[in-house]
Amino acid sequence: xxxxxDMLRNRLPDEAALFAASLEVTILEAQxxxxxxxxxxxxxxxxxxxxxxxxxxxxxxxxxxxKYKTSLEEAEGDGAGKAKFADKLKFLQEMKKDLEKSxxxxxxxxxxxxxxxVAMVLVE
Numbered sequence: 387x388x389x390x391x392d393m394l395r396n397r398l399p400d401e402a403a404l405f406a407a408s409l410e411v412t413i414l415e416a417q418x419x420x421x422x423x424x425x426x427x428x429x430x431x432x433x434x435x436x437x438x439x440x441x442x443x444x445x446x447x448x449x450x451x452x453k454y455k456t457s458l459e460e461a462e463g464d465g466a467g468k469a470k471f472a473d474k475l476k477f478l479q480e481m482k483k484d485l486e487k488s489x490x491x492x493x494x495x496x497x498x499x500x501x502x503x504v505a506m507v508l509v510e
Contacts, residue, residue, distance in 0.1 A: 393439035
């Protein structure tokens, strides 16, 4: 079964490599944001892991954009370096939109999956 780290690396491979030292903390924070703090990863469903991976990937976007903007400012030469970093920034902006939609959809699916629609009745 895929791990949250694997899922995160699939979403943003370059950025996951860029921030490899802090991925564990990023995942723990995302897991807490999703409401699964203190729950072992092995006890999470694939859908729950996907939500955590989306949240972690979204959390990597801002520091990655900052890094690429700095690199863009430092790029010299014929403009090829500038184009590369501009493309990265555009990709991250699009990815952020996609992740926001995915997070909303996954949260909705998880809340629907946990709601059986049957009211609890106390029987005496």
